[in-house]
Amino acid sequence: MRAVGLLAACALTVPAVAGCDRGGNTDLGLALSTLNNPFFVGIKKGAQAEAAARGLKINITDAQNDPVQQVNQMETFTSQDVRAAVINPVDSDAAVPAVGVANRAKVPVISIDRGVNGGTVGTTIASDNVEGGRIAARALAASMGGRGKVAVLEGQPGTSAARERGKGFDEGIRAYPGIEVVARQPADFDRTKGMDVMSNLHQAHGDLTGVFAANDEMALGAAKALGADAGRKVRIVAFDGTPDGIAAVRGGTLTATVAQQPALLGRQAVAWAVRAADGERLPRTVKVPVVLVTRENAARFTG
Template sequence: MRLLIVATAVLAIGGLAACSSPSQSGGGAGGGVAGGGNVKVGLSISTLNNPYFVQLRAGAEAKAKELGVSLTTTDAQNDASQQVNQVQNFTSQGMKAILINPVDSDAAAPAVKLANRSSIPVIAVDRGVNGAPVAQTITSDNVAGGALAADELAKQLGGKGQVAVLQGVPGTSAARDRGAGFAAGIKKYPNIKVVAQQPADFDRTKGLDVMTNIMQSNPGITGVFAQNDEMALGAIKALGSKAGNQVKVVGFDGTPDGLKAVQAGTMSATVAQQPKLLGQESVVSAVSVAKGGNVQKVVHVPVKVATKENVQDFMTS
């Protein structure tokens, strides 16, 4: 089992809390971390139509239950304006801290500024916020992850080939940083050419559609980097029998379905994150800032490449 250390103390992840949304969790204070009794925290997640963010929510709700925090979770359904309304509602409801997983890093700024004017600390989770100060940004190291994806895809291709990139939601820090890391990494391999790049919005169905279109205009593609596992799984469906054979696919997230695809050989690798840990640590930080404490401004949770050779380690962790 992997043990990754971040700035705040990492406790064992508890059992999954109920998955309804909005939801509230409560319970006794957890050992080892100051209890969060009477602390009300709001969590706005970009979308729960993605297994990665379902895991993030589970980690947050489990930690909230452990610490006795009243956590209200909402689903923005990938709608930036809806998320702004949710954060504004959290502000008017007198939350002691707000956690935001932005739909759009720029569009989140006005709501964050409103919370700041009300002296409510905001923590950005998994994606950053542009144009407004937050108490903390806790994310995976997406730039490093993109570079790892480039190296792994190059290894799978033997250092040569034509590559397509399926990009995430435009405007999100995750899409920008993963793309930047991959672009810088793939430059090390002069015999690999990126022949197509197109957004598929971190969505499996869109990944299928976009990959289908790319294949028609670029039949010689031998590699795909998808900026999350959902798009990678859509691309694999579009590729059919070519996936894992003539065409190597590398994803990002390490979701259960993504890891199963790596195990099956249709996905060559995925850059594995720890969404439950991100959710867990965000709640710990929320309790700290709600009580007037200081937290590290930026926390990067390390990522690691999962391949068929080591995937079992990730599936049992």
Template sequence: MRKLLKGLAVSMLGLSMLVGCTTQAPGTGDKETGAKKEEITVGLAISTQSNPFFVTLKEGAEKAAKENNMKLITVDAQDDPAKQISGIEDLVQRQVDVLLVNPTDSAAVVSAIESANRANIPVITVDRSAEGGEVVSHVASDNEAGGKMAAEYLLEKIGKQGNVVELEGIPGSSAARERGKGFHEIMDKEKNVKIVAKQPADFDRAKGMSVMENILQSNKDIKAVFAHNDEMALGALKAIQSAGLKDVVVVGFDATDDAVAAVKDGRMGATVAQKPELIGKQAIEVAKKVVAGEKVEKNIPVALELIKQ
């Protein structure tokens, strides 16, 4: 009996020593215990994926997110302000760590940004700014400077005289407002230059063509066209060619592949290059710093370049 009790005591002592030596908490098994930080999730609310510029911007963000081991969730507003607000609300509900917003409408998007603010989700605007809400940083090209570049090029090509058409982007978007402002700061100083038509075509190629067709029905004495983006410029170019007009200088904005090709083969005069892939990349890099608690600049410019004949 004594031998049995002694053996039992030794067994219990061994078991106690085994339990005391383990370094894992109960229930953890072979999993890591907090050594690895959770993946950062970034929401991207983009204005449209029908425009090649924004497709490239998203691709730049996706590539940068992958390189930084971050998860990117994209919602496409399809150029509909209401749809964008709904998409942002969805990203807020999904509790993303940081929100990138490329506004369809700079004023309409404010309420959605404020929702993110209330949820303590940092907001970064991309390419287009917002008219309200708390935004920690804005990553974009200087649209106003780009408008000036386009105007200076046009004036040089037409000898500072003649009729000019301006095709505007989506009313309410910061890009349309800023590009137009820069353009007019230069053009309005010229007494021998007249802006004979100034109409929105919503950054869309088909609308750019139809708007230009309507303008040409009433006035074919056109020397140049400035479109707030390449899609409208390419649409306008098609209308001009269909009307049999020659030597009309067309300048766009964004430097999409189609526009650059049109410049190289002499159909378009020039396009202002914004480098959308770089904008997307820098937006992700800023997001990473914000999540890490690092201080970031309020405005982060991306260099412009005029691609011309």
């Protein structure tokens, strides 16, 4: 493992925005699955802020939801002689080759928001997605009076976040025998796909009274498809706590959203990457708490 003592020396000798020039002039690499989503933009901003505070140069890339690009990006990181790399997998299985690139170069790797189903990863930093799913189930059930029919908009297949949020929701909703989950379909964490999927599901199930969407973007798309029914006839609970999602909660279109803390996730990623580079023994996972945002408390979550 490379020593972080060099990172500390770097921080003492150059401005925060510069980093040290060791060939690639880069200390850390962060491979994000996409930047076409405000949640991941929040992670990026948090990581940039933490790196700047530590005097480190960080290379942040956008894979545009293409796992092949993440392999290429990890190769770039290793060629830049980064001290550690962080990956937010496009897909938990497809990210294994990207992690393998860093493993072979003896660059420590941690993952953020989503786990990796192989390779050597020091730790996974993520929101408590399972508990968040349970919270969402309780909130949706309460808003429906414990009775009705629900559709679930799942996230991108193959991601740990989609799987864990769905698992938590299923566990939570089982406590309400008066609620029936009548449909579930992936919409890839995407707003446009969420609208298209919801439109089809609503046509097939005109008596829906509830929707759980595994992120705000899909929920906002679903709300658009439901039109005047959104938040009234059909209650919608989402996951992420993005500015657009919270604004929709304040406006009553969404019933609630389970808020993550993307900037904190980004800061934690940098902090744990530095510890990984220092050869520290890391916990298998680092869970960042989530909180339910409703119309009553939404003002606390806006800037």
